[in-house]
Amino acid sequence: METPAPRTMWRLVLALLCLQLGEGLLRIPLKKGRSMREVMRENGVLESFLKGLKGDPGRKYLPSNAVAYEPLTNYLNSFYFGEISIGTPPQNFLVLFDTGSSNLWVPSTYCQTPACESHAMFNCSLSSTFSDIGVTYTLRYGFGDLSVVLGSDTVTIQNIVVKNQEFGLSLDEPSNPFYYLDFDGILGMAYPGVGISGYNTLIQNMMQQNQLTEPIFSFYYSRNPTYNYGGEVILGGVDPQLYTGEVLWTPVVQEIYWKIGIEEFSIGPSATGWCSQGCHGIVDTGTFLLTIPGQFMSTFLQQLGAEESDDGYIVDCSSVPSMPTLYFAISGAQLSLPPSVYVLNNDGVCNVGVESTYVSSTNGQPLWILGNVFLRQYYSIFDIANNRVGFALSA
Template structure:
């Protein structure tokens, strides 16, 4: 199915149908909750989004269990419900999902209504690990146990991103898919990154745990690693006040991440996050210690929109291939 780009590759979403009502949900492999605004939600961020009206669904059943979730940016809470949910041409029957009664203002400007979490079940804060929508489709033998993405760049109107449920879209990548095992049972798509290069020069040659997160915009990496990488980007300067690096807007530096012995390139244009002047731009590689003392990398769209990514639920592995 086609996916839609938010702003300048901030995030991506798809439509789903819950009990005959359409919602746009942000694609997030960094969480496992599926939620949409509830009809009675009074938060400002609910007022400009579609809200679920249980009275309009003949298949809805109230479960009524409390849930809440805190994201890197934003939060939501409410009660659980059960309904048939259609995504693409597939339907997950009697799917547990969240009716959000409170949604933080972080979501107000987004065109998406809610979030579809696509990590593992045990990360789901609803009912202490309720099956995700993906798990339900797999358990009902509706799809094979994997899903995959090609994310488009907003500056390329001729490209169309795709989410493929139960398989891969061979028209979107070249060569072989190289797989990396998930190394933890905590619920994230956590794999090992074996190094990073700047302009093909090895800059970081030690193993790092990496969370592959479609719901994160940037590449958030340990403070010391960010310093090492930016030292190799000519003209980079650390902004202590905002805890970001500034790099030349016309940088020619390219960063490559190595997984399973294969390097995947982030081109210079995708190292630019936002301009602050005619010559200086905020780097899309942000220092941040996610789960100290673990030196975890959070690999968001800065990286993911430059590869074809496969999330193999059945074999617990993540695959990458080169985009066409």
């Protein structure tokens, strides 16, 4: 996803009552000589506890430092999205959790285009906690632009509750591609520098309102996703059950996107030298493919034996097992992408899961985008406090 750019500002006249709600926390004191069952019965939680025992037994292995454990749905083996709610009472939306942008927006009843009407739309008049801001912006993404007006309301993700969160209510969404997407909106998780100036991102407010046990979040994408299960995003923690081996940490080189350094790129055993002067890579859960700097694309395809067609960059499916493994040198380690990961078999048509970009990094370094083709291979950890990204081989 790319940087949102502000255009015009105007106000919508709304007279809405704002109601601030507080949450209570149940604390169960334990007294010597009394059973846990007795204490839980007195506090009115025994029945719900026993019902919970009939649920998924694997949930006991969830990491203790994870504040929200959000399941993700897979769409066309490309985008991954989960459910959030906005407002009081809550209105539910499916959003793309996107580390390549910073704004939260959802369709709204202000929008009358078919793309909005085919999705869940936020109705501010139905929320007692909504406040109008009235500033409008155009948000630009790699797959299209849309205009939004800002408001604020309570946002809930699992057990995380963020009050007074600024977000965009769509005013206009073009049919291509928004009409055809299974998710409703986008939740940006990049640095505030690419967000709308003067307003906190959702991640910022999570931290300021003490909703994250740790200033960290992580993604797991299943290598064999189904529509019902694509993976997990963990807000506030890391789940060691979802990866194997050690975590490789690499620093963020520019605190705007989750941008890291790439020291070398190899096709099979041969280093290309393309990053001899340094490359940058944006770790982007909102980009489907692996994006290669445009100046290298033709050579890359030639070495893989791929041909361009209406179906993308195709190869003979029978040749996939003998194709070379790709290697990214990051922080002194070699992160591999075997052909079984970067070649996508779509009903017998085998596509190399890449695309090109002609945008360079800030200082002219070749820019890669490590999208979902890469992230299905590696569990990714985004450490806000230490400005670093971690990779470990997905389980």
